[in-house]
Amino acid sequence: MSELPLTRNVRPDLSPTGIKAYEANGGYQGLRRAMAGLSPADCLQVVKDSKLRGRGGAGFPTGMKWSFVPMDNVSPGHKYLICNADEMEPGTFKDRLLLECDPHQLIEGMILAAYTIGADVAYIFIRAEYLKAARLLREAIEEAKAKHYLGRDILGSGYSLAMYVHASAGRYICGEETALISSLEGKRANPRAKPPFPQVSGLWGRPTIVNNVETLCNIPHIIERGPEWFGSLGLGEDAGTKLFGVSGRVSNPGCWEMPMGTTIREILEDKAGGMAAGYQLRGFLPGGGSTDFLVEEHLDLPMEYESIGKAGSRMGTGTMIVLDDQTCPVGFVKNLIEFFAQESCGFCTPCRDGLPWNAQVLDDIEQGRGKPEDLDTLEQHVGYIGAIGNTHCALAPGAMEPLQSALKYFREDFQRHIDDGACPYRGAH
Amino acid sequence: MSEQLHSLDATALHLSDAELAEIDAEIAHAPYRSAVAIDALKIVQSHRRWVSDESLEALAAYLEMPAAELEGIATFYNLIFRQPVGENVILVCNSVSCWIKGCEGIRAAISRQLGIEPGQTTADGRFTLLPITCLGACDKAPVMMVGEHKFEDVTVERIPAILEHGEGATPG
Numbered sequence A: 001m002s003e004l005p006l007t008r009n010v011r012p013d014l015s016p017t018g019i020k021a022y023e024a025n026g027g028y029q030g031l032r033r034a035m036a037g038l039s040p041a042d043c044l045q046v047v048k049d050s051k052l053r054g055r056g057g058a059g060f061p062t063g064m065k066w067s068f069v070p071m072d073n074v075s076p077g078h079k080y081l082i083c084n085a086d087e088m089e090p091g092t093f094k095d096r097l098l099l100e101c102d103p104h105q106l107i108e109g110m111i112l113a114a115y116t117i118g119a120d121v122a123y124i125f126i127r128a129e130y131l132k133a134a135r136l137l138r139e140a141i142e143e144a145k146a147k148h149y150l151g152r153d154i155l156g157s158g159y160s161l162a163m164y165v166h167a168s169a170g171r172y173i174c175g176e177e178t179a180l181i182s183s184l185e186g187k188r189a190n191p192r193a194k195p196p197f198p199q200v201s202g203l204w205g206r207p208t209i210v211n212n213v214e215t216l217c218n219i220p221h222i223i224e225r226g227p228e229w230f231g232s233l234g235l236g237e238d239a240g241t242k243l244f245g246v247s248g249r250v251s252n253p254g255c256w257e258m259p260m261g262t263t264i265r266e267i268l269e270d271k272a273g274g275m276a277a278g279y280q281l282r283g284f285l286p287g288g289g290s291t292d293f294l295v296e297e298h299l300d301l302p303m304e305y306e307s308i309g310k311a312g313s314r315m316g317t318g319t320m321i322v323l324d325d326q327t328c329p330v331g332f333v334k335n336l337i338e339f340f341a342q343e344s345c346g347f348c349t350p351c352r353d354g355l356p357w358n359a360q361v362l363d364d365i366e367q368g369r370g371k372p373e374d375l376d377t378l379e380q381h382v383g384y385i386g387a388i389g390n391t392h393c394a395l396a397p398g399a400m401e402p403l404q405s406a407l408k409y410f411r412e413d414f415q416r417h418i419d420d421g422a423c424p425y426r427g428a429h
Numbered sequence B: 001m002s003e004q005l006h007s008l009d010a011t012a013l014h015l016s017d018a019e020l021a022e023i024d025a026e027i028a029h030a031p032y033r034s035a036v037a038i039d040a041l042k043i044v045q046s047h048r049r050w051v052s053d054e055s056l057e058a059l060a061a062y063l064e065m066p067a068a069e070l071e072g073i074a075t076f077y078n079l080i081f082r083q084p085v086g087e088n089v090i091l092v093c094n095s096v097s098c099w100i101k102g103c104e105g106i107r108a109a110i111s112r113q114l115g116i117e118p119g120q121t122t123a124d125g126r127f128t129l130l131p132i133t134c135l136g137a138c139d140k141a142p143v144m145m146v147g148e149h150k151f152e153d154v155t156v157e158r159i160p161a162i163l164e165h166g167e168g169a170t171p172g
Helices: A019-024 A029-037 A040-050 A062-067 A095-101 A103-117 A131-146 A177-184 A213-225 A227-233 A264-271 A305-310 A329-343 A349-366 A374-386 A395-409 A411-420 B002-007 B010-014 B017-027 B033-048 B053-062 B067-076 B096-100 B103-114 B156-165
Strands: A080-085 A121-126 A162-167 A208-212 A241-247 A254-259 A281-285 A319-324 B088-093 B127-132 B144-146 B149-151
Touching: A019 A103, A019 A131, A029 A103, A029 A213, A040 A062, A040 A103, A040 A213, A040 A227, A062 A103, A062 A208, A080 A103, A080 A177, A080 A213, A095 A103, A095 A131, A095 A213, A103 A121, A103 A131, A103 A162, A103 A208, A103 A213, A121 A131, A121 A177, A131 A162, A162 B033, A177 A208, A208 A213, A213 A227, A241 A264, A254 A264, A264 A281, A264 A319, A319 B096, A329 A349, A329 A395, A329 A411, A329 B096, A349 A374, A349 A395, A349 A411, A374 A395, A374 A411, A395 A411, B010 B053, B017 B033, B033 B053, B033 B067, B053 B067, B088 B103, B096 B103, B103 B127, B103 B156, B144 B156
Parallel strands: A080 A121, A080 A208, A121 A162, A241 A319, B088 B127
Antiparallel strands: A241 A254, A281 A319, B088 B144, B144 B149
């Protein structure tokens, strides 16, 4: 059994780990190591060498992201580190575990990240409904301040950092990093065109890094144990461990930390216990609501960025949503498209007008009012809306991923709805 | 009356000392007053359950921003309420994992019991029913919240006990 650093403090009853228990189990050793003799450039090199990639869905190399922050300190003013704890991707429930069970792990990771990029202010942007997590984080920040891990002159190093929790008012698009920055500035959460990238011009026009909760939770372990150790945790190409989750009609839905490169079959069968009694697997979204369907032939693929990409999908958040044989694929995709249509910020036309159009077509098909040409309409939309570059952000292209792959793998289901003028699954629910 | 209101300090007339103290604590670490617009809307809502036109105007004046701009922000976010809501806001997750596990039946059972559709408040002002996007507890689907309490693995049979005395709650 390999090491599972991210969840080592997660207790069976999911009660939170306070600062004493966190320290007793080796917590804040990474911070102590950095403050005692690692420069920001040293820390950046360690994180680069670790090959850590962002765990929020896009998988961008974390060290490279950080390296774009100007470190010359020529222009006076703040730099910011933001933790994206706005976990709202449908089917995603991994960051909640880290936030509720081990808040100090995140805070230590944030202090180290902020130190590396020279930030003097850090924010945790947390979704409105995570009330318990927000309360625990506020308490943990006070505990860390009392121990001089946060605040002025951290552990006598001369480095200072302020940290605040901002609870959102609820909108999925806030999870997009430039929308999150707009929201943290007190505005509507409209994503911004890039460039400029936030690393150069982010929060209030200042250099800003936005990282996912799980990404930041890896940092203390990488700084303390080193990149070679981190690399050894993965089974294949990708370094480290990952929180994988499974929801839908499986025997044992849940979320588990496993080595990067674990096969989908091992997650679905060994951890999730296979399909629930009486249900068969038809397909699954490997990493949340905006990833393409994969099917049975993909079960032996390792959960790695490249291998899932080659199969035509994305590892995304690593939390799978399973489609069973008694759930309507058209209804499944309709639910997702309605979600994305509702949560569009409304700025770019393909997203604002295209997604509701798709939702309407899918509703017609699902309700038995579908026309033969509807499938062509959907295919066309996949081409227009799914193309990167027609919109400021990836919400609309992401929304097209489950639709385009459903049209590929479950086309006969769409056709049957249209031919029969009814949903063949009606009554199954 | 409204002209008189504008000629006076609208803020002093409307917002309470407790609200102003909480808003000031946010302004203390913001680069300019309107940067705390969302925090301030949430603070007012936590005291009054919703944000009335009068609250919105007073808040805009206090944050030194146009009321129309603050209205644009308030209406953008799903959990800022610009209409009165009941003592307990029921949020029923309707995203895909909960949909697979029958959230439509849960929503219908709540509607039957309370006699309200999504977006409505019971006549006695106890409950408002709203749909909500994925609550991030998909392994325990279907999931709902009542006020600050979360309910997991919800069944139609559990609805009366959940609504009457919050049976089986976990902290949100």
